[in-house]
Amino acid sequence: EDQVTQSPEALRLQEGESSSLNCSYTVSGLRGLFWYRQDPGKGPEFLFTLYSAGEEKEKERLKATLTKKESFLHITAPKPEDSATYLCAVQAAGNNRKLIWGLGTSLAVNP
Amino acid sequence: GAGVSQSPSNKVTEKGKDVELRCDPISGHTALYWYRQSLGQGLEFLIYFQGNSAPDKSGLPSDRFSAERTGGSVSTLTIQRTQQEDSAVYLCASSHPGAYEQYFGPGTRLTVT
Numbered sequence: 001e002d003q004v005t006q007s008p009e010a011l012r013l014q015e016g017e018s019s020s021l022n023c024s025y026t027v028s029g030l031r032g033l034f035w036y037r038q039d040p041g042k043g044p045e046f047l048f049t050l051y052s053a054g055e056e057k058e059k060e061r062l063k064a065t066l067t068k069k070e071s072f073l074h075i076t077a078p079k080p081e082d083s084a085t086y087l088c089a090v091q092a093a094g095n096n097r098k099l100i101w102g103l104g105t106s107l108a109v110n111p
Numbered sequence: 112g113a114g115v116s117q118s119p120s121n122k123v124t125e126k127g128k129d130v131e132l133r134c135d136p137i138s139g140h141t142a143l144y145w146y147r148q149s150l151g152q153g154l155e156f157l158i159y160f161q162g163n164s165a166p167d168k169s170g171l172p173s174d175r176f177s178a179e180r181t182g183g184s185v186s187t188l189t190i191q192r193t194q195q196e197d198s199a200v201y202l203c204a205s206s207h208p209g210a211y212e213q214y215f216g217p218g219t220r221l222t223v224t
Contacts, residue, residue, distance in 0.1 A: 032211050043115075043202050043215030044154075087154070091211045096159075096167060097142055099213065103153040 002027045002092050006102035013078055013109050021073040021086055021105045029093030033071050035064050036087040038104070044087055078109045113137065115216035117203050123222045124193055132188045132219045136205030143186050144213060145178055146202040154202070160186065162208075193223045 005024045013019055025033065032051050036044035048057040050066040057064045061082065063074040073086055085106045089099040116135040124130050136143050145157040156170040160180045171177070175193075180186040190197055200220050204213035 034212055036215075041218075043204075043218050046212050046214055049212050089154075097144075097161060097206065097211060098156055098159065098167065099211070101154045 002100050004102040010106045016077050018076045023071040023088030025090045027092035031091040034089045038085045080109045080111050083109045117216040121220045129191045134186045134203030140205035141208045142206040144204045147199045149199040195223050198223045
């Protein structure tokens, strides 16, 4: 069964303390892996798409990487405004356009 | 350009009433998706439309839920005879032809009293 698991469920960091969020997946053929950010009371905001193992994408303090089993979202020197829930989703082969979603990691960055 | 818009942003209704939620996708996006997000839960897929193809309704939780998309653009999600367990945030997303990443609207928070 296709599945996406994110860890940890919640993470609290001090401002400037770098860390990584994990997204593990088991799918029958990966077409793409997506990272989103969701602020309270808002819809998810698209961050990155990764298509193949070894691929990396960067945006400001965020860097997403992909292997054949998992993806990491690295946060370098986070700021309080990086506090949000980070969601991971995958597009599996033969799944039409439906994405399989993880439950997210809730990140809090303290000043 | 304009993003996905949803209306209303908040809806409070009495149990047993029908509600309609509206979604305006990004112009040119042929795929449109509806999700439900309950407090502390993940995104629950409800239905998706792709161009003129028959919609994928596999995620609709009961026959009280239905959706339509007129003219390949605006979509309406209808919930009949609302129940308290229908209380959630309903999110709409759209995606460009040939791409899988979905762009979300701000959601409609539905509260059934």
